[in-house]
Amino acid sequence: MARIEDRPIDIGYIGAVKNLEVFELPLINEELITEVKVETRLLNIAIVTGKVWRGENLIAQCEMKIFINKIND
Numbered sequence: 001m002a003r004i005e006d007r008p009i010d011i012g013y014i015g016a017v018k019n020l021e022v023f024e025l026p027l028i029n030e031e032l033i034t035e036v037k038v039e040t041r042l043l044n045i046a047i048v049t050g051k052v053w054r055g056e057n058l059i060a061q062c063e064m065k066i067f068i069n070k071i072n073d
Helices: none
Strands: 011-022 033-042 045-054 057-069
Touching: none
Parallel strands: none
Antiparallel strands: 011 057, 033 045, 045 057
């Protein structure tokens, strides 16, 4: 979103990882697709879910708590 709005990108720090599931490990040079969805955001904390895909196969997923250091308020 920041790039679309032509503003600096905020820096985030992973504070916690919850419910991490790794179903398979990728091989060297395999193309992976990462999907991140913001579930909840309150002040400078965001709860996100992340999924990693290899083709149509889900190979990992988790929930993370991200602390955001806002550059532009």
